[in-house]
C-alpha cells in the first residue's frame with residue numbers, strides 16, 4: 001500500500017504521515033527533508049539557492065548525513081528549500097529516489113507537495129492536509145522557538161505565506177490537491193483526533 005500525503009508547511013502532514021506509517025507498518029519518507037538537505041548544503045557552502053548549477057550539483061550529490069543535521073529544520077533552510085524546489089532539474093535529480101522508496105516492499109507513506117500528483121499518481125490513498133495560515137504559523141513559531149530560534153509570530157506568518165505562494169505558484173509540480181485526494185483540515189483538530197480521522201480515511205479506502 002502506498003499512502004501519499006501532501007499539504008502546505010506546518011499543516012500537520014509530517015506528524016500524521018509518521019504516525020500512519022507506524023500504525024500500518026509501512027516505510028516512511030519525508031520528501032521535504034530531501035529538498036531541505038539540498039538547501040542546507042548550499043547554505044553551509046555559502047551558495048545562493050537561486051543559482052541553478054549549484055543547486056543541481058547539490059541535489060546530484062545529496063548527502064544522507066545531512067538528513068539528521070539539526071540545521072535541517074531551521075527557518076532559513078526551509079525558505080531556501082522552497083527556492084531550490086522550484087527548479088525542474090533539482091526535482092528531476094530526486095524523483096527516482098522517491099519513486100524507488102515508494103516501491104519499498106510492504107509499502108510506504110510519503111509526504112510532501114507533489115506526491116499524489118507527480119511522484120506517486122497511482123497511490124492507493126491520497127490525503128491533502130490543510131490548516132488555516134494562523135494555526136500553521138502558531139505551530140511553526142512554537143517549533144522554531146523550541147529549537148532556540150529568535151523569531152516572532154508575525155515574521156513566521158509572513159514567511160509561511162510567502163512560501164505558500166511560491167509552492168502553489170511555481171510552474172513545476174506546484175502544491176495542489178490531486179483530484180482523487182481526500183481533504184483533511186487540521187485547523188481545529190489535535191494530533192490524536194487528526195490521526196484517528198486519517199486512519200478511518202485510509203481504512204475506508206482500503207475496504208472500498
Ligand code: CDP
Nearest residue numbers: 009010031032033035081082085112113114
Ligand atoms: O516542514 P515544512 O512543511 O515546512 O516543509 P517541508 O515539507 O520540509 O518542505 C520544504 C520545502 O520543500 C517546501 O516549501 C517545498 O517548496 C519543497 N518541497 C517540494 O517542493 N516537494 C516536496 N515533495 C516536498 C517539499
